[in-house]
Each structure stands twice: as structure tokens, then as C-alpha cells.
Amino acid sequence: MSLKLIEQHCIFDGEQYKYRHYSEVLQCDMTFSIYLPSNKERKKIPLIWWLSGLTCTDDNFSQKSGFQRLAEKYQVAVIIPDTSPRGENVANDEAWDLGQGAGFYLNATQDPWAKNYKMYTYITDELSGIASTLVPNFSGKESIMGHSMGGHGAFVIGMKNASRFKAISAFSPILSPSQVPWGIKAFSSYLGEDKTAWKEWDASELIKETGMPPILISQGTADTFYPEQLVETTFLENARESNQEVNYKKIEGYDHSYFFIATFLDDHFAFHMKHLS
Secondary structure, three states: OOEEEEEEEEEEOOOEEEEEEOOOOEEEEEEEEEEEOOOOOOOOEEEEEEOOOOOOOOHHHHHHHOOHHHHHHHEEEEEOOOOOOOOOOOOOOOOOOOOOOOOOOOOOOOOOOOOOOOOHHOOOOOOOHHHHOOOOOEEEEEEEEOOOOHHHHHHHHHHOOOOOOOEEEEEEOOOOOOOHHHHHHHHHHHHOOOOOHHHHOOHHHHHHOOOOOOOEEEEOOOOOOOOOOOOOOHHHHHHOOOOOOOOEEEEOOOOOOOOHHHHHHHHHHEEEEEHHH
């Protein structure tokens, strides 16, 4: 495994690391960030995954949210993958909502994307294996959270692996990608025009299954992408019909930014730790 440490910072008594490695799944070099709490008492440490949104990298959450204070408080590790494969030889698009920076956390089946765009397998298999070696005293307990496109990814990965992830939460998530412009564009490109193939990557379809982890969602009312890209109606209706536990919070005055995330991150960490303890 070609794992290279490229950054290390002490913060709130823990350590924030940034690594580069060659991904066999994505066939390119990738970076990811991971926070390890101080663990002075040498206890078992759970792991939270954070998935970022369109145009982001693994730096946005680590540098803007201040999550490390909470991760140290709760003694939980946090891993942050990049949002897509990267590099000169990786397919891309001129638009900001497709291609590099916009991997949508799925496994693409259409050319030219199919060669590299397998973020689902990268996260659930390859990067998971790496993470398990980096977290000292790993408890084996995991949960997943994300923002916008990363909220979509958190739901897809969390619900397709419901026995693995103890809880799922999201800020401003794309809940019905098959019905909104961002998702339709990405799914048409990555998965093709057969909409039956889209269902396994759509949270509003996956929520119909029983036995899903508990869910928390925060959505700001001043979000410029709401409701067009982030409409919740179908998801919540399907959740009710399947008796799924969903706490959907619509919060007055907040937008799509990291100001929103930083404000309510305490609530999300408390939610995750309730299920990871």
C-alpha cells in the first residue's frame, strides 16, 4: 500500500493527518484526511465518515467546520475522503457539477466514467481497509455523515450497508437525485439513461427497505439550492411508509454553507455518539 503522509497538525490535543495513496479501485492518486483523538485513556475508538459536497475536497470539512473539537470531546476518529477520482488521465467535464469534484459516491457504468468513477467501492472497500489500520484501538463501530452531494453519498453508503453503519446524518442532502437537476445530470452521465439502474443510488428508493439506521437531517430555509435540488417530500413519504426513524429539521435563516454546518455540528455529533457508544 503506497500511503504517504503529506500533512500533520495538532489540534484540540488530537492529530489531523492528510495522506496520499494510489487507489487500485480508482486507478489514480487520491488524498484523504483523518482525525485521530488523543485517546489518553486508551479506550476503544469508533469512526465517523464525512462525505463532502460538489466541488469540495477533503480539506473543506477539516479546515472550515471545527469538527476536531467535537471529535476530541467524544474521542471519535473522523475520516474524510475526497469527492471524486483526480488527475490528468481521469475523465472530466467543464461543468462544476460533473466529473472531478462531483463523483456522486456511486460506481459509474458508462464511458468515459466507468474506468475511474467507482467512489462507492473505493470508500466501502479500499479506503475502509486503510482506515482500519490507521485508527488505534478501533472499536469496529462506524457511522456516516455528509453535506449536499455528500449527504446523498452518506445515505447511499449507509443504507446499502445498514448492518455496518450505526447512524446516518446529513446537512442539506440531495435526497431524491433521480428527480432533481444535479442528480439527473450525474446519473444520466455515470449510469446511462435507463432509470431503473438509478434506483440503487437514490436514497428515496433505498429508504423503502426495512432495517435502516436512524437518520438525522438538517436543512436551512435560506439555502439557495432548496427546494429545487434538495426537495425532501418523496424521501420523507417513503420513510413514513416504511416506518423508518427520520428526524428532519428545517432551520430558519440558514444557507448551504459551512457556517450552517459549523453551527449545528454539535447536534450531529451528539446524535452519532448516541449510536456509537
